[in-house]
Amino acid sequence: MAISKREALLLLLTQLSFKNNPKCPPVSFGLRQTWFLPIKSSMNHWWILRVSSRVMLWQLRMLPRPLGHLCVSHGFFQVTNHGVDLNLIKLADDHLDQFFKLPVEEKAKVKRCPGSPYGYSGSHADRFSAKLPWKETLSFAFHQGPNPVVADFCKSKLGKDFEKTGRVYQKYCEAMHNLALSITELLAISLKVDRMHYREFFEDAHSILRCNFYPTCQEPSLSLGTGPHCDPISLTILYQDQVRGLDVFVNNIWQTVRPIQGALVINIGDTFSALTNGMYKSCLHRAVVNSQKERRSMAFFLCPRDDKVVKPPEDLLRIEGMTRKFPDFTWSDFLRFTQYNYRPDETTLQKFSNWLLSADNNKHL
16 A cells, blocks of 8 residues: 655654654554664764655654644744756756845845845844844745745746746745645644644645845854844744754754755744743754855745634643643734844744733834
8 A cells, every 4th residue: 555755744743742652663554564773873863754765855853842742842944855846946046046146236126125025135134233243135935826926026027038037936936835834744643633624724824935145254253144043933944055054052052064965954942832822842943154155045944824813722722731831822922022133043043922911012103
């Protein structure tokens, strides 16, 4: 009996949710088998899961949590054989230089407006005067629909020379959106809630693609590409080139995430943490720079539709016997908070929750 790649991945993570033991015997799924194999890397223990003779690898950071055997206990993992066309990823990477190597005055034509997450930014100087990131970014809004919003943005703002770039990033966003929905299914299974709960919540997502360019820096010890923070969004799917620069905070130390050819980095953001009532931790991370090599990355940020109410499923609260840790909120309110009131860091979600509950917050909305 053959099963699809998507079904195999769902079965894998179902087993992983209940078995955190590298010595467990193979588990049979029809004509296929699953093995749990430990290996070593620069990030301590990783897990490779292989399905039968078809090379299908999921590398997940697995650490114990006091709330039980949960996947992604530090809000971070990498995935290979994810189903996204590697040629498309390479093509999207190739198009980064077409924009970032433009003269400053050309890039300024799509400069981000204060309070908006979309467009070009050389730094976040419009909002904050200290610890500016050593990077440039270009961000697009994305949502599924009859109009190719990313392609239209590139054509209208950057002209005909960027029509192909727009089509490439439109396809890239569509592929990342589909992958993100599959990941939400896996996470739902690991939480023992309805498999489709989060997928249906994000079906009409209004997401963001952010292209990052980190120039070389003569004094890398005095600057950061991006300071320590947790992403306020739901899930981040990050492509990074082969230049090291991504650090995650694990076991009270910063550890470098070694780039793996063809892999995508997934991390939990504050909004998804709230959707799990804090069971899944938002990943604290940063980007460092160096004096020798430029670095590029593309981050797809899965976000709910602006008016969707963010709250954990009742099944999860009942199963775990938990009380609510965060008030209901909408993504639009949280985004506005991070754009106007508070620079994202490891305490953003809690600060936002406190702000929502404060007596005088309404005058800021």
